[in-house]
Amino acid sequence: MSVFTDYKKEIMDAAHDERIRIALSRAIKSYRENANNALKKFPHTIKMAEEVRVIKEKAIGEMERLVQQACEAITENRGQAYIAKTAEDALNIIGNLVGRDKLVVKGKSMTGEEIGLREHLEEQGNEVYETDLGEFIVQKLNSRPMHILAPAVHVPKEAVAQLFSKITGQELTPDIETLVATARKLLREKYFQADIGMSGANVVAADTGTLILIENEGNIRLATGAPPVHIALVGMEKLVPTLGDAYKVAEVTWRYANYTVPSYVSLVSGPSKTGDIEKVTTYGAHGPREFHVVFLDAGRTELAKHPVMCQALYCLRCGGCLYECPIFAVTAGHFGDKYFAGIGAVWAAMMMDNKEKAAALAYTCLTCGRCKIRCPMNIDTPEMVVELRRLIAEGA
Amino acid sequence: MDKKAKELIPPGLVYIADNITSKQNVLGAPKGTGAKWAKDLNLPKEAKTIFFAGCGYQYATGLEFMMSLLRKIDKSPIGAELPMSLASFQKKIGVDLGGVYRKLLVKDSNSDGQPLRDAVKVLRNLGVEFGYLADDEPCCGGLLHYTGLQNEFAQNARRVYDRLKSHGVKQIISIVPSCTYTLRDLMPKYIEEYDLEVKHFSEVVLEGIQSRELRFPRGVRVTYHDPCQLARYLGLIEEPRQILRAIKGIELTETDWTNREWATCCGGGGGFEAVFPELSEILAVNRTRELVETGAQIIVTQCPGCIMQLENGLKELKIDDVEILDLAQVVAMAMGV
Numbered sequence: 001m002s003v004f005t006d007y008k009k010e011i012m013d014a015a016h017d018e019r020i021r022i023a024l025s026r027a028i029k030s031y032r033e034n035a036n037n038a039l040k041k042f043p044h045t046i047k048m049a050e051e052v053r054v055i056k057e058k059a060i061g062e063m064e065r066l067v068q069q070a071c072e073a074i075t076e077n078r079g080q081a082y083i084a085k086t087a088e089d090a091l092n093i094i095g096n097l098v099g100r101d102k103l104v105v106k107g108k109s110m111t112g113e114e115i116g117l118r119e120h121l122e123e124q125g126n127e128v129y130e131t132d133l134g135e136f137i138v139q140k141l142n143s144r145p146m147h148i149l150a151p152a153v154h155v156p157k158e159a160v161a162q163l164f165s166k167i168t169g170q171e172l173t174p175d176i177e178t179l180v181a182t183a184r185k186l187l188r189e190k191y192f193q194a195d196i197g198m199s200g201a202n203v204v205a206a207d208t209g210t211l212i213l214i215e216n217e218g219n220i221r222l223a224t225g226a227p228p229v230h231i232a233l234v235g236m237e238k239l240v241p242t243l244g245d246a247y248k249v250a251e252v253t254w255r256y257a258n259y260t261v262p263s264y265v266s267l268v269s270g271p272s273k274t275g276d277i278e279k280v281t282t283y284g285a286h287g288p289r290e291f292h293v294v295f296l297d298a299g300r301t302e303l304a305k306h307p308v309m310c311q312a313l314y315c316l317r318c319g320g321c322l323y324e325c326p327i328f329a330v331t332a333g334h335f336g337d338k339y340f341a342g343i344g345a346v347w348a349a350m351m352m353d354n355k356e357k358a359a360a361l362a363y364t365c366l367t368c369g370r371c372k373i374r375c376p377m378n379i380d381t382p383e384m385v386v387e388l389r390r391l392i393a394e395g396a
Numbered sequence: 397m398d399k400k401a402k403e404l405i406p407p408g409l410v411y412i413a414d415n416i417t418s419k420q421n422v423l424g425a426p427k428g429t430g431a432k433w434a435k436d437l438n439l440p441k442e443a444k445t446i447f448f449a450g451c452g453y454q455y456a457t458g459l460e461f462m463m464s465l466l467r468k469i470d471k472s473p474i475g476a477e478l479p480m481s482l483a484s485f486q487k488k489i490g491v492d493l494g495g496v497y498r499k500l501l502v503k504d505s506n507s508d509g510q511p512l513r514d515a516v517k518v519l520r521n522l523g524v525e526f527g528y529l530a531d532d533e534p535c536c537g538g539l540l541h542y543t544g545l546q547n548e549f550a551q552n553a554r555r556v557y558d559r560l561k562s563h564g565v566k567q568i569i570s571i572v573p574s575c576t577y578t579l580r581d582l583m584p585k586y587i588e589e590y591d592l593e594v595k596h597f598s599e600v601v602l603e604g605i606q607s608r609e610l611r612f613p614r615g616v617r618v619t620y621h622d623p624c625q626l627a628r629y630l631g632l633i634e635e636p637r638q639i640l641r642a643i644k645g646i647e648l649t650e651t652d653w654t655n656r657e658w659a660t661c662c663g664g665g666g667g668f669e670a671v672f673p674e675l676s677e678i679l680a681v682n683r684t685r686e687l688v689e690t691g692a693q694i695i696v697t698q699c700p701g702c703i704m705q706l707e708n709g710l711k712e713l714k715i716d717d718v719e720i721l722d723l724a725q726v727v728a729m730a731m732g733v
Binding site for chain 2: 011012015329363386388389391
């Protein structure tokens, strides 16, 4: 059981790390205040979340049909769509599209983290920039994301100042505005020099083949708008039948991610085009000439068939549950693998060969159930975790 | 339990599971040890309605001793090996867990089961007629379910049900949240003909005190800690608050944000404390801090696990002017029984 021993040491080190405790207590306080305000200001969100649960249940039940429909729509829009059965397939498809010696700018993507996309492209000899501020910090720290929406949730401003001082060679104070301006300056030119821009998607409409991308920083707009090629990697569970459904999913997602409304929501359905000269449609006007969407299965169609575990696929990745987990509050993403906390244990079991790590995560959950109270999809994580323990105990 | 299962289940939980299946209690104490608290109460062993005491309170002293031992080991240099094997640990540190029970036997039985004795007095005062199975009370086996041992849980559930039926039981008044949830919601999933009516102590009390005058011996500021299973699994959130509000002299105050269904877990959920004793203690301290910040003189809750955790939280925070009581103790005091 050395995996368990190592893991236990990791989470105990985290639990004794004062920096994690401070950063998390600030984040939890701010999340609760913002989420409460957002829900108070837009109370219809709660009913809308119930509607979205129904949409998701239906969508997960017909995921394989929806992915076909989305691929057809994207092709019709003059984009290119792919279905990757495994993480390796996805890396191969994207690896071939990117090639080598390219400059790549990336929006944050948990699905990218899941398959190790950045590392793969770097190994292939490309220069890859994470453009989300939190993800950029994590990349430069050689760390890994500790929250699905706020990857650098575990890093206090003092540590960011130290890091950016090292990168720029200038002595920077832990003034957040200065730090944000520094990141902007460091990344600005990369968007326009980049050969390829990459993103994920928060939700995808199968009928129109539209990706919805929610953000506040503006990095995704630049990364998916400025370079000549846009490649998106999307988990199949993000598909819903219609654009109307997709909008509802998006609104519920950002509200439970504690925003009244995000600064930017992009809808991307195909490559950039114009018909302004003699009504001749020409591709690659101001935006990318090429648009590629890779849909990732990697265990999702199997998970969808399980009567209890399929709930994990209803997750909108708003990240609300993490702020409610008492263990996450003291260990951050160390209680997790690619995804975190109780529901992260289920994802880990789905995509990892490492049964011991999945078991360690499964037995770390308190099954206290506060995550379920927060979850807009009412996902019963304690139920999934107990079911996962059963599968582990029975050697399945 | 097959060997494969034992490889991936943390040994702390395997140990408890073995205790349940072999000794019918989580501590692995000899049969009957847990029933001592009731020996002077003259509760009938055969009754339609029984009081289900549960392992948590009946073995409180032993469990607390075991936990403090596990925490000490967990913090020591060999702590990282704790998940490896409890048995090899015992050898390594020369501690005989069996000795814990022998200690229990010589210990003054009055120290265990005060909340249980108070619950019995309260129910009697309300005119409820009930019995208690004493050394025949089975372990509900809830922890088998949370460990992932559903086959063992199903077998245990059958044994428990048959035992209860053989005593002619029709209704159960249960006090431990986890036992209550197991008896009320989990067992019927495994036993088709399940027909036992299960109520939690607080539900029975609330029904009974409607027209009663209750007064706490002194004016106190009280906060209430919701046990996870009682609040989020069983939905018993307002009942204890209504009871506390009905008692004159008690001023009920709530934690900021983390109350009712948003209550923070004490860190002792589903056997977690046996797998990660030190982390469990950190969580206990965090929750205790939230509760103490209300300025309450008494923290009231309804779960032996929570009480154990919060007591330890107070100890770690070096706070000695705050008391932790089960709701049954508070109601008993307010009734003067």
